[in-house]
Every structure is written in C-alpha cells, then in structure tokens.
Amino acid sequence: MLFRRSSLFVAGVVALGLAMSGCAAPAPTAAGGEAFNDPLEDTNRAIFGVNQAIDRNVLLPVAKTYRTVLIPPMRQAFHDFMQNLNAPVVFMNDMLQGQFGLAANTVGRVLINTSMGMGGMFDFATQFGIPYHSNDLGITLATWGFDEGPYLVLPVLGPSNPRDLAGQIGDGLADPGDYVASAHHRLWASMARALTSGIDERSRNIESLEDIERTSLDFYATIRSLYRQRRAAQIRHEEQNLPNPAPIGANRGTSPGISNSVATVPQQHQVSAK
Amino acid sequence: MRRFFPAIGAFLLLTGLLTAAPREADAQDARAFVANLGNQAIQVLGPSVSPAQRVARFRQLFQNDFDVPGIGQFVLGRYWRTASPQEQQEFLRLFQEYIVQAYASRLGEYGGEPFRVLGSRPAGDETVVTSQIDRPNGGRVMVDWYLTNRGGGLKITDVYVGGVSMKVTQRDEFASVIQRNGGRVDALLAQLRQRLAAAR
Numbered sequence: 001m002l003f004r005r006s007s008l009f010v011a012g013v014v015a016l017g018l019a020m021s022g023c024a025a026p027a028p029t030a031a032g033g034e035a036f037n038d039p040l041e042d043t044n045r046a047i048f049g050v051n052q053a054i055d056r057n058v059l060l061p062v063a064k065t066y067r068t069v070l071i072p073p074m075r076q077a078f079h080d081f082m083q084n085l086n087a088p089v090v091f092m093n094d095m096l097q098g099q100f101g102l103a104a105n106t107v108g109r110v111l112i113n114t115s116m117g118m119g120g121m122f123d124f125a126t127q128f129g130i131p132y133h134s135n136d137l138g139i140t141l142a143t144w145g146f147d148e149g150p151y152l153v154l155p156v157l158g159p160s161n162p163r164d165l166a167g168q169i170g171d172g173l174a175d176p177g178d179y180v181a182s183a184h185h186r187l188w189a190s191m192a193r194a195l196t197s198g199i200d201e202r203s204r205n206i207e208s209l210e211d212i213e214r215t216s217l218d219f220y221a222t223i224r225s226l227y228r229q230r231r232a233a234q235i236r237h238e239e240q241n242l243p244n245p246a247p248i249g250a251n252r253g254t255s256p257g258i259s260n261s262v263a264t265v266p267q268q269h270q271v272s273a274k
Numbered sequence: 275m276r277r278f279f280p281a282i283g284a285f286l287l288l289t290g291l292l293t294a295a296p297r298e299a300d301a302q303d304a305r306a307f308v309a310n311l312g313n314q315a316i317q318v319l320g321p322s323v324s325p326a327q328r329v330a331r332f333r334q335l336f337q338n339d340f341d342v343p344g345i346g347q348f349v350l351g352r353y354w355r356t357a358s359p360q361e362q363q364e365f366l367r368l369f370q371e372y373i374v375q376a377y378a379s380r381l382g383e384y385g386g387e388p389f390r391v392l393g394s395r396p397a398g399d400e401t402v403v404t405s406q407i408d409r410p411n412g413g414r415v416m417v418d419w420y421l422t423n424r425g426g427g428l429k430i431t432d433v434y435v436g437g438v439s440m441k442v443t444q445r446d447e448f449a450s451v452i453q454r455n456g457g458r459v460d461a462l463l464a465q466l467r468q469r470l471a472a473a474r
Contacts, residue, residue: 234437
C-alpha cells in the first residue's frame with residue numbers, strides 16, 4: 001500500500017512474508033473464513049495494527065510535512081516524475097499481458113513526457129489524450145492464471161497476497177532504475193526512490209484514508225475488501241475499457257480481445273452531463 | 275369467447291411494447307438520472323456546504339434516489355435470514371443513518387469536480403451507467419451506477435468506484451463484525467447504535 005515497488009524493501013520482508021503465508025501455498029478456505037480468503041487473519045490483524053502505529057507516528061507526519069513544505073505544482077511535478085520513472089516496469093507488464101495497445105501508450109507517454117515534459121516532470125501525454133495507467137507483475141501473474149493465494153498484510157508494505165508479493169519482487173528485480181543503481185552500488189538511490197514515492201503516495205491519500213478509518217466499524221475488514229476488489233478490477237483492466245485478454249487459443253470473436261487500439265476514454269454513446 | 279381474442283391480442287401487444295420498446299428509453303432515462311444526480315451532488319457536497327447541511331442533504335438524496343431496503347438486505351448478506359423481523363427493521367433504520375453519516379464525510383473530499391456520463395449498458399434486469407470524474411491532480415475516477423426500475427421510478431442499487439462495489443465493501447465489513455462476535459447480528463446493531471450516538 002505504501003511502497004508500491006522496491007526490490008530492497010520487498011527483499012527485507014520476503015522471508016517474513018513467505019514464512020507467514022505458509023510457503024505461499026494457496027490455503028484452502030478455513031472454516032468460518034467466509035469469502036474473505038483470510039486464513040491468517042489474526043496475524044494479519046496484528047501486523048495491520050503495527051503498520052497503523054508506524055503510519056501514525058512516522059509516515060503520516062512526514063507526508064503532512066511534505067505537503068506543507070512543497071506547493072502543489074512541485075508535488076505534481078514530482079509525482080509525474082516518479083510515474084515516468086516507473087514506465088519501464090509498466091511497459092514490461094503491458095507486453096507480458098499481450099496488451100499491445102497499452103504498451104504503445106506507455107511508450108508514447110515516455111517519449112512525450114521525457115522530452116517535452118522535461119525528464120517526466122510534466123505530464124503532457126495525458127493532455128494529449130494518453131492517460132497514465134498502472135500495471136504490475138501481480139496483474140500479469142493473474143492474467144496468466146495464477147491464484148491470488150491467501151490475503152496477507154505485510155509489515156510496512158500493507159495489504160498483499162503471495163501473488164502480488166511475488167509480482168513486487170519481480171518488478172523490483174526487472175526495474176532498470178533499481179538495476180542500474182545496484183550495479184553501481186548506489187543502493188541508497190533505490191532506497192530513496194522507494195521512500196519518496198511512498199511519501200508521495202501517502203500524501204495523496206491523507207484525507208480519504210482518514211475518513212474511511214474514522215467512519216468504519218472495522219477498518220481492517222474495509223481495507224481488506226477494498227484491496228481485493230480493487231486488484232480484481234485492475235486485473236480486468238476495466239479502467240482502460242479493454243476487453244479481457246483472451247487466453248491463447250480462445251476464440252476471440254469479432255472484438256479485438258487483445259487490443260491494438262490506443263486506449264483512451266470511451267467515446268461511444270457520449271452523453272453530456274450538463 | 276371469441277370477442278376476447280382481440281382484447282388478449284391488444285393486451286399482449288401492449289405488454290410487448292411496454293417491456294421491449296422502452297428498454298432504450300430506460301437506458302436514456304438512466305443516463306439522464308445519473309447526470310442529474312451528478313449535478314445535485316455538486317450542490318450537496320460542494321466545499322462551501324457546512325457538515326450538518328451536507329448530512330441533511332445527503333440523507334434526502336439517499337432516501338429518494340437509492341434502493342435503501344434492497345441495499346440493506348444485500349449488505350446484511352446471509353445474516354438477513356437469521357435476523358428476527360424486529361432486528362431486520364432496526365438494521366434497516368440504523369444502516370441507512372450509518373451510510374448517510376459515513377458517506378457524507380467520505381465524500382466531503384469530493385469538491386464538485388467535473389462529472390461526465392459516458393454511456394450505459396444493461397446488466398441483468400439492471401442498467402449500468404458509466405461516468406467519470408476528473409480529479410484536480412490529473413487523475414480520473416471511473417464511477418459505475420447500477421440502477422433498477424421496479425415501479426416507483428429509477429433507484430440506485432450500487433455504486434462502483436474504480437471497480438470497487440460500495441455495496442460489497444459494506445457487506446464485507448458488516449459480515450466481519452458479525453463473524454468476530456460469534457455470528458450475532460445484535461452485536462452489529464449494538465455497534466451501529468453506539469456509532470450513531472457518538473456522531474450526535
């Protein structure tokens with residue numbers, strides 16, 4: 001939740017995460033587990049509590065300071081810059097999923113934003129009708145048919161599952177930025193990048209998370225539900241308005257199951273709200 | 275007997291027309307309904323509205339435009355059947371007020387940003403209206419509205435924000451509360467009562 005991707009942070013918690021997930025094998029639904037897919041709920045709740053304490057005492061104050069110190073355009077530029085830096089990983093996963101339309105979008109965005117956008121600080125691509133989309137190896141693994149496995153709350157990193165954790169590790173290893181940094185023994189660079197993107201992410205969610213926590217009867221259960229539904233929606237690629245990538249060999253009918261079209265806002269039956 | 279046939283024919287034709295032809299009209303109505311709701315929401319939730327006013331207006335909006343009993347029954351899930359009629363009635367009352375309080379607060383962050391209806395599609399006997407909200411930071415949120423028309427006009431049965439169902443999220447939370455209290459519905463009712471009392 002906090003640090004979307006960093007090989008370093010992930011590496012630190014892999015052993016712990018895997019140990020807790022029982023070697024990451026998809027556990028059968030425990031009795032009374034309902035449909036929450038959370039056989040390790042007691043452990044997860046404990047870690048969730050620790051994460052909340054860390055959040056309250058460290059991350060939230062830092063995120064608030066960050067927001068006080070930097071004016072909105074600077075924060076936006078920084079956010080766009082970090083997003084641009086993540087493009088290689090997004091591109092890799094677009095390709096691995098056979099989403100060539102999305103992959104083309106990612107390449108187009110990098111070309112526009114790195115040049116016109118001065119190294120990614122300005123997101124002109126969105127204004128040109130190529131909005132950002134995220135993608136990661138967890139989604140790729142899901143489209144390849146891997147099961148999510150039991151719900152996990154990772155220390156510091158937050159909600160996950162064995163599939164998404166494996167995806168985070170893979171993305172971290174494949175990231176050219178992190179790769180270059182570690183090859184030159186600049187581990188601090190990767191570390192700083194993970195930290196800063198975590199702070200950026202947190203600073204963008206201060207109010208919404210606070211509101212949900214305050215108004216929830218069971219904050220843990222709400223976050224678990226939100227995480228699992230959100231990931232399912234990302235796997236369906238709903239926001240890009242693309243059909244599901246058809247499994248290899250499946251009859252795709254007339255619709256382009258694997259879309260080569262540039263994914264933009266759907267224009268069909270456009271109705272003005274005004 | 276024979277003279278009834280034209281009447282039956284007319285009846286069948288009429289019901290045929292009523293069920294088939296208005297489908298597109300329904301979809302159009304649904305899109306207009308959501309567009310109108312978006313405009314209302316901007317007024318209800320604008321940054322200049324006081325919190326007390328926001329709650330009052332949101333309550334009115336929720337009661338008028340949402341299928342509250344249907345949502346309530348769904349949200350209690352399988353525990354709806356184990357609850358006594360009194361518990362069901364009290365749950366519906368508490369649930370409605372809880373949703374109003376929670377969402378008036380959660381939507382407080384929404385500052386009346388541009389809201390666009392994109393289109394609609396049928397989903398079973400419901401109509402889904404897709405819309406998009408453009409955030410000031412350049413992001414966009416897709417919001418899908420599920421509508422039903424079971425007499426008494428269009429009612430919203432669920433709202434998906436970024437692919438996440440608000441109805442399912444609420445059901446999952448309530449189910450967790452009940453489950454952690456030994457499957458007792460009255461434990462959830464007690465927590466809801468306590469929460470609403472604290473909000474006053």
